[in-house]
Amino acid sequence: MVSYWLMKSEPEAYSIDDLADEKKADWDGVRNYQARNFMRDEMQVGDLVLFYHSNTKPPGVVGLCRVCKEAFPDYTAWDRTSKYFDPKASEDKPIWMMVQVEFVEKFPRVISLQELRDDPKLEGLLLTKKGQRLSVQPVERTHFQHIRKLAKK
DNA sequence: GCCAACGTTGGC
DNA sequence: GCCAACGTTGGC
Numbered sequence: 001m002v003s004y005w006l007m008k009s010e011p012e013a014y015s016i017d018d019l020a021d022e023k024k025a026d027w028d029g030v031r032n033y034q035a036r037n038f039m040r041d042e043m044q045v046g047d048l049v050l051f052y053h054s055n056t057k058p059p060g061v062v063g064l065c066r067v068c069k070e071a072f073p074d075y076t077a078w079d080r081t082s083k084y085f086d087p088k089a090s091e092d093k094p095i096w097m098m099v100q101v102e103f104v105e106k107f108p109r110v111i112s113l114q115e116l117r118d119d120p121k122l123e124g125l126l127l128t129k130k131g132q133r134l135s136v137q138p139v140e141r142t143h144f145q146h147i148r149k150l151a152k153k
Numbered sequence: 154g155c156c157a158a159c160g161t162t163g164g165c
Numbered sequence: 166g167c168c169a170a171c172g173t174t175g176g177c
Contacts, residue, residue, distance in 0.1 A: 010175090031173095032160075055175055113176080131158045133174050 004144035006050040008135040016051050016063040019103045027098045028076045029084040035136035040071040040097040049101055060112035069100035107151035121146050
């Protein structure tokens with residue numbers, strides 16, 4: 001059973017175009033327990049993920065990728081040269097986990113945060129909940145399908 | 154660049 | 166275990 005997700009990335013850090021070029025990416029740098037738990041405990045190979053650009057104008061959903069490798073340790077956590085270095089993590093006790101995703105498509109247009117917010121069909125979407133800032137979050141199937149449809153408009 | 158909202162840390 | 170201080174996220 002395929003599940004649906006949304007994952008955020010700042011495009012200067014890693015964009016949908018970067019993923020389109022590289023085809024696959026280790027989703028490193030998640031340093032939030034709730035987000036980690038979703039990746040570690042619930043994401044399965046084949047799950048579909050909306051790719052969201054944050055901290056840019058406009059913020060919004062820009063494309064689609066697919067989980068191609070289930071959770072494994074985020075090795076950047078014990079890499080001293082990484083900006084994601086965490087002194088409490090080690091190879092023996094990784095603390096942080098990530099999945100690998102593969103590029104599926106870049107949408108022909110950005111579905112902006114504003115548009116998502118204004119759409120009555122997307123009521124209850126976690127992304128548009130006040131104060132909600134998880135970088136990895138589940139998306140309901142109906143919401144996912146609606147957003148995919150919007151992308152083609 | 155500002156700042157609200159939230160998560161984490163650490164003293165007690 | 167409480168909670169103040171601090172750091173981060175991320176829209177605006």
